[in-house]
Amino acid sequence: SIPLRHGAHRIGNRTDSDMAHWRDYGLGQFIHWGLYAIPGGFWHGQPVNGAAEWIRSSKKVDPKEYDALISQFNPVKYDPVAWALMAKNMGTKYVTFTTKHHDGFCLWPSKYSDFTIMQSPWKKDIIKPFVEAYNKQGIDVYLYFSIMDWHNPDWRYELKTKSDSVAFDRFKEFTKNQLTELLTLYPTTKGLWFDGTWDKSWKASGAFSDELEQYLKKLRPGLVIGSRLRADEKGNRHLDANGRLMGDYHQVWERKIPETIAEVKGYDWECVMTVPENQWGYNARWSGHVKSSSEIIEMLANCVSKGGNFVLNFGPKGDGSFREEEIRLAKEIGNWMAVNGEAIYAAGQSDFRKEDWGYYTKSKTSGKTYMVVFNTPVTNMLKVNIPKNQKIASQKLLGSKQVLPLEHIEGRMHYIRLPGGVRQQPAVIELQLISDD
Numbered sequence: 001s002i003p004l005r006h007g008a009h010r011i012g013n014r015t016d017s018d019m020a021h022w023r024d025y026g027l028g029q030f031i032h033w034g035l036y037a038i039p040g041g042f043w044h045g046q047p048v049n050g051a052a053e054w055i056r057s058s059k060k061v062d063p064k065e066y067d068a069l070i071s072q073f074n075p076v077k078y079d080p081v082a083w084a085l086m087a088k089n090m091g092t093k094y095v096t097f098t099t100k101h102h103d104g105f106c107l108w109p110s111k112y113s114d115f116t117i118m119q120s121p122w123k124k125d126i127i128k129p130f131v132e133a134y135n136k137q138g139i140d141v142y143l144y145f146s147i148m149d150w151h152n153p154d155w156r157y158e159l160k161t162k163s164d165s166v167a168f169d170r171f172k173e174f175t176k177n178q179l180t181e182l183l184t185l186y187p188t189t190k191g192l193w194f195d196g197t198w199d200k201s202w203k204a205s206g207a208f209s210d211e212l213e214q215y216l217k218k219l220r221p222g223l224v225i226g227s228r229l230r231a232d233e234k235g236n237r238h239l240d241a242n243g244r245l246m247g248d249y250h251q252v253w254e255r256k257i258p259e260t261i262a263e264v265k266g267y268d269w270e271c272v273m274t275v276p277e278n279q280w281g282y283n284a285r286w287s288g289h290v291k292s293s294s295e296i297i298e299m300l301a302n303c304v305s306k307g308g309n310f311v312l313n314f315g316p317k318g319d320g321s322f323r324e325e326e327i328r329l330a331k332e333i334g335n336w337m338a339v340n341g342e343a344i345y346a347a348g349q350s351d352f353r354k355e356d357w358g359y360y361t362k363s364k365t366s367g368k369t370y371m372v373v374f375n376t377p378v379t380n381m382l383k384v385n386i387p388k389n390q391k392i393a394s395q396k397l398l399g400s401k402q403v404l405p406l407e408h409i410e411g412r413m414h415y416i417r418l419p420g421g422v423r424q425q426p427a428v429i430e431l432q433l434i435s436d437d
């Protein structure tokens with residue numbers, strides 16, 4: 001293997017209790033909120049293509065004109081207690097919240113920037129009441145932080161000259177100071193979700209990214225940081241030059257889910273997903289396909305069946321309220337989770353071979369296996385290939401506890417018959433297995 005000083009420092013996944021707790025979340029919420037929620041995908045009355053939180057860049061807005069949005073940020077409907085209750089009712093176990101996106105606007109009173117919530121009409125810390133409200137609901141808080149900062153004059157896309165490096169060294173110090181602030185002001189933060197680390201300047205800062213991660217973990221032992229922060233000294237990201245993961249979990253699954261368990265490569269991982277095709281911040285015009293609660297529940301079950309977590313994004317409006325579609329989705333998902341959560345929480349990959357009708361998950365607590373059924377065959381007969389040395393002791397519909405008929409076909413093949421009728425939501429069957437010695 002290639003000798004590396006700033007590659008992965010651990011082979012294999014973390015084995016500590018903080019990471020085991022992270023692994024058991026199942027369902028998370030992402031919240032993207034900032035100045036970009038004010039224009040909401042429109043500029044001078046015209047819709048702008050691309051993600052709403054990128055409007056400054058995609059519309060090439062004059063920085064002064066974009067930054068002037070700060071004078072309009074006065075979210076009179078911001079109610080973190082109500083936000084946390086909506087998340088709780090959805091069945092959320094952890095939340096990732098944007099403290100600073102690429103535009104550099106800080107939702108906390110940072111001493112190191114003039115572009116913060118304190119210079120807006122709101123004049124109050126947004127993050128502190130958010131963390132308190134979510135923690136009060138038993139939801140762990142992770143803070144999103146964009147390394148790339150379009151507002152800071154010391155940011156560089158590439159280090160071409162000596163003066164670039166001098167400026168970027170100041171920028172690295174600024175970054176370390178802001179992260180220290182966040183962990184100090186919000187000590188219950190369980191992890192940091194880094195973004196904006198794809199440019200050449202950061203790829204050339206592998207040593208710094210390594211030292212920064214070690215510094216942050218010393219400041220907050222147990223902190224969970226994904227693979228999007230680091231670069232090795234050769235500019236590799238996520239996997240170092242020896243193909244080893246740099247970070248506590250694989251953070252590449254943005255708006256995509258691994259097709260096969262092989263693609264997971266045994267890493268811890270989460271998928272972060274938008275409701276429309278690709279909008280993280282509030283966009284007044286959701287064009288294209290908007291996912292239904294059943295589609296989202298299928299993505300959730302798919303991720304858990306492959307050992308990952310699923311994180312659904314919400315983009316509050318500039319005034320701090322949520323759009324109707326998101327409020328409805330949170331409720332519908334919550335109704336399903338209330339009945340079927342045991343197939344999702346503290347669950348992961350099962351011993352069963354995947355079938356067309358949906359996904360198997362296995363609970364780490366009850367040891368039971370669950371069949372999360374999306375594609376009901378016309379026969380209502382679900383194929384089940386029982387692993388060797390096991391047999392099914394019971395097969396019940398979650399919720400109703402109705403025992404379902406089990407029919408042996410041949411060898412390890414069986415059928416479980418679903419009750420007839422049209423289902424509005426995915427059905428979950430709980431399998432109790434016993435050894436078949």
Ligand SMILES: C#C[C@@H]1N[C@@H](C)[C@@H](O)[C@H]1O
Nearest residue numbers: 051053054195254272280
């Ligand atoms: C690209 C990009 C960013 N990564 C997602 C998590 C959003 O923050 C989006 O703006």
